Amino acid sequence: MFLTYFIYIFLILFMTYWARRSLISFQANASVPIIKLDIWLSIMLFSIIIGCRYMVGVDYKGYLEDYRSGIDGYAIRNYELAFKCIVTFLLKIDAHYIYFFIISAFVQIYFFYKSFDRKIYYLLPWAVPIFLMTELGSLENGIRHFTALMIFFYSLKYIRDSLFGRYVLTIGFASLFHLSVLVCLPLYWLLRCKIFKSIGIQLFGIMISIFVSERIVTWINDYFGGIIFLLGYDGYLSELNKEGEGGLGFYVSWFINILIIFLFPQLYKKYKHDGFIVYWNLFYIGLLLKPATDFILVLGRINWYFSKIRFLIFAFVLHYLYCKCKENDFFYFLFFMFLLSIIIFFLYEVYVGANQMSPFYFFWQETEYVPVHKYN
Numbered sequence: 001m002f003l004t005y006f007i008y009i010f011l012i013l014f015m016t017y018w019a020r021r022s023l024i025s026f027q028a029n030a031s032v033p034i035i036k037l038d039i040w041l042s043i044m045l046f047s048i049i050i051g052c053r054y055m056v057g058v059d060y061k062g063y064l065e066d067y068r069s070g071i072d073g074y075a076i077r078n079y080e081l082a083f084k085c086i087v088t089f090l091l092k093i094d095a096h097y098i099y100f101f102i103i104s105a106f107v108q109i110y111f112f113y114k115s116f117d118r119k120i121y122y123l124l125p126w127a128v129p130i131f132l133m134t135e136l137g138s139l140e141n142g143i144r145h146f147t148a149l150m151i152f153f154y155s156l157k158y159i160r161d162s163l164f165g166r167y168v169l170t171i172g173f174a175s176l177f178h179l180s181v182l183v184c185l186p187l188y189w190l191l192r193c194k195i196f197k198s199i200g201i202q203l204f205g206i207m208i209s210i211f212v213s214e215r216i217v218t219w220i221n222d223y224f225g226g227i228i229f230l231l232g233y234d235g236y237l238s239e240l241n242k243e244g245e246g247g248l249g250f251y252v253s254w255f256i257n258i259l260i261i262f263l264f265p266q267l268y269k270k271y272k273h274d275g276f277i278v279y280w281n282l283f284y285i286g287l288l289l290k291p292a293t294d295f296i297l298v299l300g301r302i303n304w305y306f307s308k309i310r311f312l313i314f315a316f317v318l319h320y321l322y323c324k325c326k327e328n329d330f331f332y333f334l335f336f337m338f339l340l341s342i343i344i345f346f347l348y349e350v351y352v353g354a355n356q357m358s359p360f361y362f363f364w365q366e367t368e369y370v371p372v373h374k375y376n
Contacts, residue, residue: 004350004360011049012132015042019128026121039113042128046109050140051102054361055369057140067097082176083144098363104143107177111150117157119274126315133346134311137355142301148178149304155184156282159191160275184305191281194268202261205288213291249345250294256341257287260317267316276316282309314342 018038025036055061066076071091076084090099112131116124139146151174158167167188174181196202261284268276286306293303321335350358361369 001351001359004358005347007049007360008132008136008346008350011046012129014045015132016125016129018042020125023122023125043106043109043113047102047106050105050109050136052098052362053101053140054363054366055371056357056360057137057143058356059141059143060356063100063143064097067091067100080144080176080178082173083147096363101143104147105139107147108139108150111147111154115150115154115157119157119160123312123315123319126318127312130314130318130342131311133342134314135308137349137357138304138308140357141355142304144178145180145301145304148174148181149308151177152181152184152305153309156191156278157275159188160278162192164188180302181305183302187282191278193281194277195281196264196284199262199264202264202284203258205284206258206261209288210291249348252341253345256338260313263317263320267320270320271316279309279312279316282306283313286310314338 018041022036022038025038053060055064066079067087067090069076071088076087079087086103087100090103113124116127151170155167155170155174158164158170168185171181171185196205264280268280270276283306286303286309289303289306293300293307317338318335321331321338324331325335349355353359
């Protein structure tokens with residue numbers, strides 16, 4: 001377990017340090033390119049460390065078996081085009097399976113960084129550690145899906161800047177990694193509007209969502225099985241049942257979400273010219289869907305396109321509170337409460353092996369690997 005904590009914490013500190021360095025140089029000279037040498041160091045380190053893992057992530061074994069099944073394997077033939085091309089090329093040159101995982105990790109983190117254009121680049125030092133602490137478990141699992149998610153995250157700037165054609169093309173590109181991203185096409189018209197205008201309306205929406213969530217699950221199972229099949233989730237249809245019960249972490253997480261909603265007016269006022277409403281709408285829709293998707297694999301995976309933006313909203317919150325700390329000690333309290341909650345959740349998830357993100361093995365430790373049967 002020490003090795004696991006060391007690897008993850010080292011990766012977080014290294015990438016946060018270089019994100020901070022990158023921001024300082026960017027502020028000193030705004031003409032420098034967004035993706036610079038210091039960012040490339042982080043991209044390459046992330047790609048190598050996460051790509052060279054072995055049996056880390058619930059889905060890892062399945063991808064490894066797919067790769068070893070060869071070009072004619074059933075699973076590879078049913079991959080989306082981009083991943084099918086990557087795997088086919090690697091197999092034709094007889095490449096080690098680890099290159100598949102390195103390339104996947106590279107595409108994910110590359111589009112993560114590319115998403116921070118000049119309007120939100122100031123968030124990068126905040127977003128990097130939050131993203132790693134909250135999403136490492138997910139990106140180590142649904143590899144194809146998370147790759148499409150990162151490309152979708154990149155496409156949000158085209159919604160913000162009203163570039164419809166580029167948005168459609170980017171979503172089309174993302175669908176070459178996972179077809180489910182096509183559900184995001186209609187979001188172009190939805191996310192730019194200030195739909196949820198007050199705290200009261202948003203809290204009321206959450207209450208209604210919780211109340212009708214059980215009925216929604218049954219309804220989707222009965223009437224939308226065909227759509228789920230087309231989006232590539234037919235293998236999960238039998239798993240439309242809750243896989244766990246909400247514990248303390250579940251309620252703490254919801255408490256934090258509600259607290260963030262109370263900060264919405266201040267966040268919107270400060271960041272409205274940076275496209276904040278696009279990211280907020282996505283985050284809030286994710287909250288509305290959350291009661292019906294918690295612990296339900298098929299619905300939860302579809303909700304990734306909404307709920308996973310939470311890390312960026314956290315970055316806005318921490319940046320805002322940090323800027324306000326000099327005005328009132330209460331902002332200090334909120335700042336450290338939010339930050340500590342993220343750190344504690346991360347350390348706990350590593351400890352319990354959530355999403356099978358621990359213990360961490362490298363591929364050269366294959367003979368030392370001991371299967372872990374108990375994980376969240």
